[in-house]
Amino acid sequence: MAGPMLGAWLVWECGLAKDWPMTGLGLLMVGCYSGLLALVTVKWWDGCWAEFCDSVWSYVE
Numbered sequence: 001m002a003g004p005m006l007g008a009w010l011v012w013e014c015g016l017a018k019d020w021p022m023t024g025l026g027l028l029m030v031g032c033y034s035g036l037l038a039l040v041t042v043k044w045w046d047g048c049w050a051e052f053c054d055s056v057w058s059y060v061e
Contacts, residue, residue, distance in 0.1 A: 003033030 010026025043049045 001037070004030050004037070007031075007033060 007026045007029030010029065011023055012026075014020075014022035014026060040049070043052050
């Protein structure tokens, strides 16, 4: 939950200061971390989180 909040803070603070590269980084952080949070929530809600972790772990090995 800290990733999207930090990204939103970057967008707010750096957007007001017109620091566009950092604002873009904040937008990227909000998008990526919110997407990961949604992925974890959907996998956990469907009950297939353990299977997903096993399949990802097989790629890492």
